[in-house]
Amino acid sequence: MGTENHFLLKMRSLHTYFFTDEGVAKAVDGVDLELEDGGTIGLVGESGCGKTVTALSIMRLIPDPPGKIVQGEISFSGTDLLTLSEAEMRKIRGRFISMIFQEPMTSLNPVFQIGDQISEVLRLHEGMSRKEAWNRSIEMLKMVGIPAPERRVVEYPHQLSGGMRQRAMIAMALACSPKLMIADEPTTALDVTIQAQILELINRLQQEKGMSVILITHNLGVIAETARKVAVMYAGRIVEYTDVRSIFANPKHPYTQGLLKSIPRLDEHQGRKERLEAIPGLVPSLLDLPKGCKFSNRCKYVFERCVEEPPLIETGARHLVRCWLYE
Amino acid sequence: MNANGNLVEVKNLKKFFPVHTHFLSRAKVYVQAVVGVNLSIRRGETLGLVGESGCGKSTLGRLILRLEEPTEGQIFFENEDILQYDSQRLRLLRRQMQIIFQDPYSSLNPRKTVGSIIGEPLIIHHIGSKKEREERVLELMEVVGLRPEHMNRYPHEFSGGQRQRIGMARALALNPKLIIADEPVSALDVSIQAQVLNLLENLQKEFHLTFLFIAHDLSVVEHISDRVAVMHLGRIAELAKSEDLYRSPKHPYTQALLSANPVPDPALERKRTLLQGEVPSPIHPPSGCNFHTRCPYKFEPCPLEVPQFKEIEPHHWVACYLYGPNE
Numbered sequence: 001m002g003t004e005n006h007f008l009l010k011m012r013s014l015h016t017y018f019f020t021d022e023g024v025a026k027a028v029d030g031v032d033l034e035l036e037d038g039g040t041i042g043l044v045g046e047s048g049c050g051k052t053v054t055a056l057s058i059m060r061l062i063p064d065p066p067g068k069i070v071q072g073e074i075s076f077s078g079t080d081l082l083t084l085s086e087a088e089m090r091k092i093r094g095r096f097i098s099m100i101f102q103e104p105m106t107s108l109n110p111v112f113q114i115g116d117q118i119s120e121v122l123r124l125h126e127g128m129s130r131k132e133a134w135n136r137s138i139e140m141l142k143m144v145g146i147p148a149p150e151r152r153v154v155e156y157p158h159q160l161s162g163g164m165r166q167r168a169m170i171a172m173a174l175a176c177s178p179k180l181m182i183a184d185e186p187t188t189a190l191d192v193t194i195q196a197q198i199l200e201l202i203n204r205l206q207q208e209k210g211m212s213v214i215l216i217t218h219n220l221g222v223i224a225e226t227a228r229k230v231a232v233m234y235a236g237r238i239v240e241y242t243d244v245r246s247i248f249a250n251p252k253h254p255y256t257q258g259l260l261k262s263i264p265r266l267d268e269h270q271g272r273k274e275r276l277e278a279i280p281g282l283v284p285s286l287l288d289l290p291k292g293c294k295f296s297n298r299c300k301y302v303f304e305r306c307v308e309e310p311p312l313i314e315t316g317a318r319h320l321v322r323c324w325l326y327e
Numbered sequence: 328m329n330a331n332g333n334l335v336e337v338k339n340l341k342k343f344f345p346v347h348t349h350f351l352s353r354a355k356v357y358v359q360a361v362v363g364v365n366l367s368i369r370r371g372e373t374l375g376l377v378g379e380s381g382c383g384k385s386t387l388g389r390l391i392l393r394l395e396e397p398t399e400g401q402i403f404f405e406n407e408d409i410l411q412y413d414s415q416r417l418r419l420l421r422r423q424m425q426i427i428f429q430d431p432y433s434s435l436n437p438r439k440t441v442g443s444i445i446g447e448p449l450i451i452h453h454i455g456s457k458k459e460r461e462e463r464v465l466e467l468m469e470v471v472g473l474r475p476e477h478m479n480r481y482p483h484e485f486s487g488g489q490r491q492r493i494g495m496a497r498a499l500a501l502n503p504k505l506i507i508a509d510e511p512v513s514a515l516d517v518s519i520q521a522q523v524l525n526l527l528e529n530l531q532k533e534f535h536l537t538f539l540f541i542a543h544d545l546s547v548v549e550h551i552s553d554r555v556a557v558m559h560l561g562r563i564a565e566l567a568k569s570e571d572l573y574r575s576p577k578h579p580y581t582q583a584l585l586s587a588n589p590v591p592d593p594a595l596e597r598k599r600t601l602l603q604g605e606v607p608s609p610i611h612p613p614s615g616c617n618f619h620t621r622c623p624y625k626f627e628p629c630p631l632e633v634p635q636f637k638e639i640e641p642h643h644w645v646a647c648y649l650y651g652p653n654e
Contacts, residue, residue, distance in 0.1 A: 046516035161605055162380075191379035191543065193602045196587035200601060218517060221589030244593045262521035263591060264550035275528065276550070278521035282486055 042227030104165035340400035375552030
């Protein structure tokens with residue numbers, strides 16, 4: 001369907017800040033992203049790097065106050081989402097762009113049956129009748145692999161296991177066949193065997209429906225299995241951006257390299273090993289960022305140039321790095 | 328000093344939690360959290376204990392510490408039956424075994440300063456004068472990488488990784504022989520996880536500690552453990568040296584767990600065994616081998632009787648009929 005240059009989502013220069021009593025937290029400070037039709041991009045980073053705020057900015061779910069999108073453009077199928085009214089955004093959420101969250105228990109309404117929650121999406125966006133929406137909900141539960149869906153559809157979230165709740169949330173997100181699904185740490189709260197099932201489900205549905213996915217996670221293993229393009233975030237910025245193979249085979253930013261070295265590797269089958277190479281120090285507080293390159297105070301390659309913040313530098317086929325080492 | 332070098336030995340340990348179906352009912356139904364576990368922890372080793380949520384690994388850890396009383400079975404510490412201990416001897420025993428908890432947020436008293444949290448075990452066990460305790464606290468803080476000025480701060484002023492360090496300092500205060508680490512790094516970011524794991528390794532060397540390391544993250548467990556036990560629904564399915572378990576897993580459940588673990592290497596083509604269905608309930612566990620309902624290799628003997636836990640190769644134990652019938 002899409003040509004090489006057909007981008008479903010184009011984000012330019014997004015700046016989302018939180019204005020607090022202690023100062024301004026620049027949660028997202030100049031992020032550009034491009035997502036092809038049917039593509040999957042992984043947003044990787046640790047707590048506080050800005051990946052969730054980026055996703056919430058796309059959905060226009062940033063609480064205001066204290067948050068505010070102070071600058072930027074998010075073009076979705078040609079329309080800048082940041083210029084839409086709340087009423088217009090409501091038509092988009094759940095219908096064209098959907099989101100699934102990390103904690104299925106807190107994002108499902110505990111006092112409504114699963115069937116009602118999926119039906120709500122269908123009745124709101126597709127104008128279905130109660131009966132039609134209910135039947136479609138059962139189909140959706142079946143599609144996401146919930147056994148005996150006609151029994152589950154009348155249950156409440158607390159009656160389902162974590163994996164099933166996540167599937168129910170995916171069913172809700174996909175009910176209207178959105179063009180874009182944003183999955184924010186969709187499997188972090190789940191056991192590894194259920195995680196594998198959910199990732200396989202997301203991959204399969206994506207292929208079947210030609211859907212684009214933004215997958216947010218701190219787990220590099222999950223990224224390796226699902227993403228095609230990867231953006232590594234740190235302190236509100238993208239510090240490295242390339243395809244998934246290159247990120248693992250040839251990580252360029254010292255932070256990305258550090259992350260990869262600090263993960264214990266199951267595939268090496270060495271049993272007990274000595275030490276992991278940990279990145280020293282802590283992720284800086286957004287209220288107290290270092291001057292110049294935001295990673296400079298933890299970087300083992302820091303040199304004079306680093307007192308100035310580097311731009312994203314192109315190093316070979318579509319591999320961008322925010323680091324003076326590549327000037 | 329005992330002959331076989333086992334610090335802890337657990338024999339046929341069972342823990343059943345009653346489930347009250349309604350307010351006035353006497354429980355006729357039980358959560359079978361730990362069902363007949365035989366395990367030993369050797370002096371100086373790190374024994375990893377893996378399994379998914381609800382498999383009983385945390386309960387097993389708590390039973391060893393006598394934070395829960397077993398329904399049946401025996402627990403030996405340095406060859407002494409600790410279930411026979413009265414409260415006085417138990418109190419002395421508690422100096423020898425300590426715990427580090429998973430949640431760095433709820434395991435520290437928010438109303439106490441760091442110094443007071445770390446020093447509390449010394450006060451409870453009447454160790455040292457006030458001055459001596461203060462010195463010891465400073466010593467412990469240095470060992471875990473906290474600065475002296477942190478002593479008068481409160482937990483909420485620290486990051487998750489730092490709070491975990493506070494928990495470790497507290498666990499070390501009494502010079503224990505055994506530390507039960509219950510998911511100590513699960514709540515931490517990847518780069519902090521590496522720092523904390525390295526710290527645990529250092530502490531073990533310096534203080535000759537024995538660890539029971541409970542976790543669901545297989546890569547972390549492989550990295551830090553000498554031997555690994557895999558638990559499923561209250562029973563040990565497999566026990567082996569770390570490298571043997573990962574290179575040559577015998578139990579189908581272990582194979583599924585390893586296969587499900589996402590590996591940070593997109594170039595790796597893997598055949599995955601995806602388990603079908605949900606984790607069975609520990610209230611109504613399957614008959615015979617409790618894994619048979621999800622096992623791809625199930626055959627006639629499996630639902631009939633619980634398979635024996637046998638040593639099928641030197642130091643490699645499995646409970647599975649694929650390796651022979653019960654004797």
